[in-house]
Amino acid sequence: MLVSLHVRNLALIEETEVFFQPGLNILTGETGAGKSVILGSVALALGAKADRDMIRTGAEYALIELTFEGSEEVREALRRMDLPAEDNQIILQRRVMPNRSICRINGETVPIRQMRELAGLLIDIHGQHDSQILLQTKRHLEILDAYAEKELPRVKEAYAACWREHSVILQEIAENELDEQTRKREISLAEFERDEIEEANLQAGEDEQLERDYRRMVNGRKIAETLNLVHGLTGEEEGNGAGELTGRALRELSQALSCDDGLGQLVQLLADVDGLLNDFNRAVSEYLSDLEFDEEQLSETENRLNTVNHLKDKYGSTIEEVLAYAEQKNQELDRLLHQEEWLEQKRRELSENEKMLAQLAQSLTALRTKAAQGFQKDMESALQDMNFLHVEFQVSLTQKDSFGAEGKDEVVFLISTNPGEPVKPLAAIASGGELSRIMLALKTITAKQEKIGTFIFDEIDAGISGKTAWKVSEKLGILGRTHQIICITHLPQIAAMADHHFYIEKNATDHSTATTITELSEADSLKELARLSGAAQLTESVLANAKEMKDLAEKKKQN
Structure with missing residues (x-):
């Protein structure tokens, strides 16, 4: 879980510190106040590319510090990296200067590669454009395999080892199928070198x-x-x-x-x-x-x-x-002098290897087929909760003609969101708002497989409103029961579901502008819900409407 974020001299932020809590943490604020800068600073601390323009005007450096509560798996990763892992607290720090940056984990200076490696165990950042991975069909197999835990990892590991052996044998055969002239030349050179050493x-x-x-x-x-x-x-x-x-x-x-x-x-x-x-x-x-x-x-x-x-x-x-x-x-020399016999032996090894590959690939297909059935059912159920008028979700599992690094399976996600329309690949029909909902549905059904404790959603509400926004807020609330969720939103329906509500504000002084972030009290949270609802003035009826929205969200969380 992300406990705190401390930022100094980054973009419009002079210095701010925020303490996040378990459950659903909502961040709201006016457009341009710096909401994305706050979450962008998290990505920067975790190894994202740094730009000197990120440093606040007049400052010599920018500093971002994250404090996490780490699991035993994270502490074990720290021990493998030979980094301090004595207690439950993990501190990641990055100092960005005009020509370089310095990364530290628990006070030890580390290469950015290690920072990124550890980040993969701590947090999952879902930006506004990350839903686009759903349009990449090559990622669909990866998503299905992540859903199909239990036996699949063991079979995949066995297949991967067999595939590596297959690649080595093929390479050995290709390198040693020599014509007679080349073979004689190789024999002559090998004999000369061997004799020179033996003599x-x-x-x-x-x-x-x-x-x-x-x-x-x-x-x-x-x-x-x-x-x-x-x-x-x-x-x-x-x-x-x-x-x-x-x-x-x-x-x-x-x-x-x-x-x-x-x-x-x-x-x-x-x-x-x-x-x-x-x-x-x-x-x-x-x-x-x-x-x-x-x-x-x-x-x-x-x-x-x-x-x-x-x-x-x-x-x-x-x-x-x-x-x-x-x-x-x-x-x-023995191989060259008996080239045909050697090649024949390698071809027999290749044949045996391909038999084993075929068996393992068949096992992978069977496990994926079984997983696809459950995945289809869970995705349809999750998508129906996302206020699709009609949804049909299918996993198309087909076979390639030859073996590949992941087996012989090709996976494509198909969907229909309109009655009477046939299912088609996601890339052919899904809009931006639909993709955001599909990605959130995916996160809700795969959360139990996720070992990461914190999810960040940057404007997951893009392209949605009304009743659909309520459905998205409910899904975020569900995720918040088992994971820490940090979410930027412009919609009052989603903000009403917050367990903890933070407000990001940009303030101008005589000579500079600064962004700050503060956790709102219950009363201030109601005022912010009213503002998000589009109210020009905070009248009693507007605040009453915001209170009703908050109460409705609380009832949904209790149910």
Whole structure:
């Protein structure tokens, strides 16, 4: 649920904050007051495209902050994104500046992609033109599948995996159906690359050892000079080396031990130092003896290292990758040398795959056919409640000749809204006002499948009036029982159904204009209903009519 909206320096809004409530939240106001800007700010915070012209004149930035109460599913999504999800509150913030914008979720800066991903779990914004998706027949299958929950997702997932395998096999066959000349050329290249690697007889980790050996040989003279100096400084040959001086100190201290038993610990410590120095000096001597090498050994190491690096440049960044490439070439050679047998095996795999695809596609068709029956019935019932004089709704489910990513089914929604007229595709007959009602009917019957808690409707009342407006308000009231609804409207019939009524107003001062939003009291809500009804003056009879409209709406909600 959307708990609050805080907006600063956006279009005509200097700064405003509104706290939304559960149920049906209605927003009204004069034309041009900024109603769409309020809800547009929600879309902007959720990742919609930002324009520098949105920033209020004279301001350096615009700020939009949304606070949600999140479900466990939303908190799990936050954890997958490695974002804070300790409590039930989720704060989305977007700061829009002339050349960039910054998005934050619970205080953590995130890419706009993550903001949009999370938005899909929090809120569904239905704008004035979103009903047009009903005219896109390719979306009808998606809508039907969303309605048909239960078994369908499992079968769709199995079909999708089988379809991916089908696509891979087809691609492999297409890439390997080579003519004889091309096949021979591919064989020659694969043999050359495989032989070049195998002849090198590479060993895992060899490159690292070669690098160490080569570096040691190239710097051998400098290393030898350093070690000879160190050997002298720590040994006994020079007469004043650390080894000789430590030994002398140990002898002197040992003689003093007979005079004072308390010197025993010091003698032992110095003896340990003397032993370590002797061990170190012998290790240096051994290293120096192993350091001897000739120019031929350096040349061999350099040549081997060049060979290894050449193969790594061509076939992989490590020896393991180079060896894996050689194995890949062996497999490729086997396939090329036995091309017909390999292709025949792939064709058998394709045949088995298509049998499985056919079975899964048939299961999808059966599930969709069953779902279509319930969908037709529910849509007709919902549309009849929308004050259509006559309505007949059908789901046309036909089969394509070939498999597709979603199966073999094609779905088209058909409707007739006039007695005696045959059903036709939605795109052929539905007007703008009818589309809005059809979309609202769709939302009411699919709400139970929706995991999103908040729906926003921007002027769902376009193209309707009178009794039809009452029917639309009833449907919004029904949705408001299970979901949070935020709706912009110009119609008093819809505003009367509000659980919470907000008024958006534009005020002009000496030097600027600002939009504000406030929640109306019961008395002020009645005045706003009277204004929406077209009353020139707020007389007692006009207010009484507004009160009657509000009471009627309350009775409908109770029923």
